[in-house]
Amino acid sequence: MNTEKLEFHTGMNYPSLFSPLQIGPYQLKHRLALAPLTRMRAEKPSLAPRPLNAEYYAQRATPGGLLIAEASPVMATGYGSPGVPGIYTEQQIAGWRKVVDAVHAKGGVIFLQLWHVGRVSHSSFQPGGVLPVAPSAVTIPPDLKTGTADGKAVTYETPRALETSEIPDVVDAYRQAAKNALAAGFDGVEIHGANGYLIEQFLQSHTNLRTDQYGGGIENRTRFLMEVTQAVIEVWGASRVGLRLSPYGIANGSGEPDPMPLYSHVVQSLNPLGLAYLHFIEPRSSGAGRAEVNHQNVPSAMVLFRPIWKGVLITAGGFTGETANAAIAAGHADAIAFGRIFISNPDLPRRLQRGFPLTPYNRATFYGGDVAGYTDYPAHDELAQA
Ligand SMILES: Cc1cc2nc3c(=O)[nH]c(=O)nc-3n(C[C@H](O)[C@H](O)[C@H](O)COP(=O)(O)O)c2cc1C
Known part of the structure; x- marks a missing residue:
């Protein structure tokens, strides 16, 4: 890969993708981050990252550039797909350390996304083959299919509602996973509160029918997220903790009927905590992991919530270099x-900066x-030499 340095412009009137940015204690040299991307290529059966995963992340690392590593279950019940790396065993921590070291060797900054899928799972992934857990026993609609551990396409099962007394253990699993990420050498963690997974199942009214302190009104539905966030902050300090949300998203059977009151409350509750960042998935691309989407006539999360956050x-x-620069310049x-x-x-920052074709x-x-479709995409210069 070409080692020529990216050029950074600091003297412009408006910031661009290539202006520096302070995130918590990190002085980023540009504003183009790797989104968290599930790639299902961990070692089996340990579900630990392997050298190939380190190579993939290192290919995408740039000095002072932020990578958000793929969603990683915080405990064994948090799985819903095969080959996803975890962050709850010694072997997984050791595997992640190699990934982190490879990224740091290139000057990159790397956060890990902490995940629990809740009902977006199947009993074949669960320890003991029991039903997946969720805030309430609400099934994902049958038009959405999932895969079993041996690869059969099936409809989702009805999850088991967590007992109130079990919830502190799940919060503790996030806390322990945060400690594990620290031990692996990460620069920070991002809590996955998006895309219809466990935290979002608690937040949204159609998946949370609880009558205890974790269900009912908006404040109660936000409680699990706030407890998880506090637990992770206790480990990392708020300035190295990010959170991802997908208001107006429809992934994995999610979708709050009236998202604005819920998500305004969430964002306002987060404001005093001093998090490293808040990270949205724009509704137009909700479900991009499953299919090509470009939802029309949907609101923009950044436009709606920027004034509140x-x-x-x-x-x-769905950003291009041009639309990304425009969003940053406009302050969205x-x-x-x-x-x-x-x-x-893999060399996306350089390609966008130089206007090279993608x-x-x-x-x-x-x-x-x-390797195919993972570490074998060439950098621009390798293509030019081919
Ligand atoms: C293959 C794939 C895997 C994804 N995995 C995750 C994930 O682990 N965590 C997450 O928050 N979002 C995940 N997403 C969503 C992306 O982070 C991103 O928000 C989405 O792809 C839209 O951005 P894009 O248009 O630049 O691809 C995934 C998307 C894709 C395509």
Whole structure:
């Protein structure tokens, strides 16, 4: 890969993708982040990252550039798909340390996304083959299919509602996973509160029918998120903790009927905590992990919530270099995370800065497999020499 340095412009009137940005204690040299991307290529059965994963992240690292590593279950019940790396065993911590070291060797900054899928799972992934857990026993509609551990397409099962007394253990699993991420050498963690997974299942009214202190009104539905966030902050300090949300998203059977009151409350509750950043998935790209989408006539998360959120705002979803620069210059967002085009362009920052053409991605190799569609996308200069 070309080692020529990216050029950074600090003297312009408006910030761009290539202006510096302070996130917590980190002085980023540009504002183009790698979005968290599930790639299902961890070692089996340990579910520990392996050298190939380190190579993939190192390919995408740039000096002072932020990478958000893929969603990683905080405990064994948090799984819903095969080959996803975890962050709750010694072997997984050791595997992640190699990833982190490879990114740090290139001067990159790397956060890990902490995950529990809740009902977006199947009993074949669960310890003992029991039903997945969720805030309430509400099934994902049958038009959405999932896969079993041996690869059969099935409809989702009805999850088991967590007992009130079990919830502190789940919060503790996030706390322990945060400690594990610290032990692995990460620079910070991002809590996955998006895309219809456990935290969002607590937040949204149709998946949370609880009558205890974790259900009912908006404040109660926000309680689990706040407890998880506090637990992770106790480990890391708020300035190295980010949070991802997907208001107006429809992924994995999610969708709050009236998102504004809920998410305004969430964002306002987060404001005093001093988090490193808040990270949105733009509704237009909700479900981009499953299919090509470009939802029309949907609101923009950054536009709606920028006036409410007091900290650094990252957003993602269908951006090009041009639209990312425009969003940053307009003040809608401080940084843009790129997913799909960062998969197929390991040197994306340089390509966008130079206006080099982009390599299209191959959706067939997004999930699972090995080198193909993972570490074999060439950098621009390798293409030029071919
Ligand atoms: C293959 C794939 C895997 C993804 N995995 C995750 C994930 O682990 N965590 C997450 O928050 N979002 C995940 N997403 C969503 C992306 O982070 C991103 O928000 C989305 O792809 C839109 O950005 P883009 O248009 O630049 O791809 C995934 C998307 C894709 C395509």
